[in-house]
Amino acid sequence: MDQNNIDDIxxxxxxLDHCRNPRNTSLIDHFDLTGDAINPFCGDEVHFQIGLKGxxxxxxIQFSGxxxxxxxxxxxxxxxxxxxxxxxxxxxxxxxxxxSMRKPTGENVGGEFLGELSALISVRNFPVxxxxxxxxxxxxxxxxxxxx
Amino acid sequence: MFxxxxxxDDFPILSKNVYGNPLVYLDNAATSQKPRQVIDALxxxxxxxxxxxxxxxxxxxMEATDKFEEARExxxxxxxxxxxxxxxxxxxxxxxxxxxxxxxxxxxxxxGDEILLTPMEHHSNLVPWQELARRxxxxxxxxxxxxxxxxxxxxxxxxxxxxxxxxxxxxxxxALGTINSVRELGQKAHQQGAKILVDGAQSVPHMPTNVQxxxxxxxxxxxxxxxxxxxxxxxxxxxxxxxxxxxxxMGGEMVLEVSYxxxxxxDLPMRFEAGTPNIADSIGLGSAVDYLNDLGMENVRTHEKxxxxxxxxxxxxxxxxxxxxxxxxxxEVRGGVFSFNTVDVHPHDLGTFLDRMGIAVRTGHHCxxxxxxxxxxxxxxxxxxxxYNTEREVDILVDGVTEALRYFRDGSK
Numbered sequence: 317m318d319q320n321n322i323d324d325i326x327x328x329x330x331x332l333d334h335c336r337n338p339r340n341t342s343l344i345d346h347f348d349l350t351g352d353a354i355n356p357f358c359g360d361e362v363h364f365q366i367g368l369k370g371x372x373x374x375x376x377i378q379f380s381g382x383x384x385x386x387x388x389x390x391x392x393x394x395x396x397x398x399x400x401x402x403x404x405x406x407x408x409x410x411x412x413x414x415x416s417m418r419k420p421t422g423e424n425v426g427g428e429f430l431g432e433l434s435a436l437i438s439v440r441n442f443p444v445x446x447x448x449x450x451x452x453x454x455x456x457x458x459x460x461x462x463x464x
Numbered sequence: 465m466f467x468x469x470x471x472x473d474d475f476p477i478l479s480k481n482v483y484g485n486p487l488v489y490l491d492n493a494a495t496s497q498k499p500r501q502v503i504d505a506l507x508x509x510x511x512x513x514x515x516x517x518x519x520x521x522x523x524x525x526m527e528a529t530d531k532f533e534e535a536r537e538x539x540x541x542x543x544x545x546x547x548x549x550x551x552x553x554x555x556x557x558x559x560x561x562x563x564x565x566x567x568x569x570x571x572x573x574x575x576g577d578e579i580l581l582t583p584m585e586h587h588s589n590l591v592p593w594q595e596l597a598r599r600x601x602x603x604x605x606x607x608x609x610x611x612x613x614x615x616x617x618x619x620x621x622x623x624x625x626x627x628x629x630x631x632x633x634x635x636x637x638x639a640l641g642t643i644n645s646v647r648e649l650g651q652k653a654h655q656q657g658a659k660i661l662v663d664g665a666q667s668v669p670h671m672p673t674n675v676q677x678x679x680x681x682x683x684x685x686x687x688x689x690x691x692x693x694x695x696x697x698x699x700x701x702x703x704x705x706x707x708x709x710x711x712x713x714m715g716g717e718m719v720l721e722v723s724y725x726x727x728x729x730x731d732l733p734m735r736f737e738a739g740t741p742n743i744a745d746s747i748g749l750g751s752a753v754d755y756l757n758d759l760g761m762e763n764v765r766t767h768e769k770x771x772x773x774x775x776x777x778x779x780x781x782x783x784x785x786x787x788x789x790x791x792x793x794x795x796e797v798r799g800g801v802f803s804f805n806t807v808d809v810h811p812h813d814l815g816t817f818l819d820r821m822g823i824a825v826r827t828g829h830h831c832x833x834x835x836x837x838x839x840x841x842x843x844x845x846x847x848x849x850x851x852y853n854t855e856r857e858v859d860i861l862v863d864g865v866t867e868a869l870r871y872f873r874d875g876s877k
Contacts, residue, residue, distance in 0.1 A: 326872070357828060358828045
């Protein structure tokens with residue numbers, strides 16, 4: 317079997333760590349925004365609750381979800397990535413991440429800005445699984461759209 | 465003689481490699497592969513007699529019409545319909561079910577009437593009835609299911625009452641493999657004056673079907689799950705019912721006479737087939753029926769029953785930690801469908817791993833969301849077999865799942 321390829325996602329230290337021990341899963345007392353996304357074809361789910369500082373700063377975020385390793389890792393990584401960002405910065409990150417994931421395999425995404433999120437870029441080698449990595453970002457978009 | 469290796473030679477796709485491994489195609493409940501004979505029938509139509517049917521006096525049109533109606537005859541004989549004019553072409557089983565829900569349902573389901581379903585229906589035999597019930601203020605009820613994935617037939621007598629107008633049941637569950645006693649359901653329905661609809665999408669491809677013996681009022685199925693092309697299916701309806709049903713789609717082909725003010729309908733079955741039909745794929749399905757008849761549906765069922773029995777034993781022997789296999793464990797009431805869940809390894813991850821080994825399985829809720837949820841899971845992995853699958857492929861599957869579980873569980877250390 318072409319195990320190298322499959323190891324790219326399932327043996328990646330960051331992905332494994334985040335899907336086994338998702339971050340930001342504890343309940344937050346007060347939240348201003350909520351976002352949900354469900355993939356009706358596979359049953360995966362992601363939910364976020366976001367607590368703002370002032371009108372604009374994402375101070376706390378709670379991630380909950382159900383689904384495959386890629387979905388869970390993506391939700392957890394997202395929750396870390398957007399903590400401390402303004403709503404506008406989070407929206408911009410979301411756009412750039414989704415764009416990167418949709419680029420063809422092999423094309424350099426110049427993903428320095430992605431930090432730990434760049435671990436998810438190798439999911440592009442599994443085209444049918446890209447949607448698993450993007451579900452959390454739909455949930456974020458849903459949460460942020462409440463603000464518009 | 466039923467010779468699997470010889471059968472496999474008829475299917476060009478089965479010699480394909482996926483990621484360097486021989487393809488092990490176990491997604492037959494989603495769609496089957498096609499033998500060379502069916503592919504050739506499609507090419508032959510397009511290369512040699514492509515023309516529209518039932519119009520035009522030219523040679524090609526007559527030839528196309530003959531072959532098209534001959535295909536209908538073949539399908540009618542295959543299910544032992546008393547006549548070919550009771551077989552209506554549809555796109556698939558879903559379209560057949562919608563046709564019944566709109567055409568028969570609109571006129572025959574009224575406020576307070578009850579429709580009885582099973583909990584293992586595909587969305588296509590659930591959603592059209594939900595919508596009809598909403599429009600009519602009718603009530604949908606479900607036959608309870610036992611722990612082992614079979615229907616609790618003891619409860620049926622209480623559930624079919626004089627208010628029941630329709631019992632609609634899947635013959636073989638696409639998610640569990642359960643084969644339901646639709647004949648018995650039909651008898652009970654008829655005793656109360658209700659109709660019986662059989663969803664044969666998973667059963668017609670895998671076992672002999674005899675609508676007269678089943679005594680069903682409606683039967684729907686799809687061509688692409690029985691070696692035929694996609695986009696073609698069939699609906700059988702008993703004559704006294706089909707005669708009273710209003711057309712579902714209006715337009716060309718389905719009319720007898722048209723004035724600017726009104727129209728009268730063509731004879732059966734054409735009044736249900738508006739517009740240019742799917743000529744090529746009907747002929748392709750006819751060719752698939754020929755192929756199945758050559759093998760013999762009894763032999764197909766026996767082969768799959770043996771495979772099911774073999775797979776059930778293999779899974780039992782492997783005794784995989786944290787693996788739940790759903791559905792009945794008696795091959796007599798189960799088709800070759802194996803849905804399972806593994807604690808701590810998600811179906812998609814397992815599916816991706818198996819794909820890299822060349823094994824094609826389905827993961828998800830299999831268009832039976834309420835059923836899969838009732839099993840206490842969000843999704844399952846499903847391996848489904850057909851006449852060209854072998855015991856060796858069962859071994860590859862069981863070894864693959866074993867290896868996948870080891871791979872993912874080691875990853876946690």
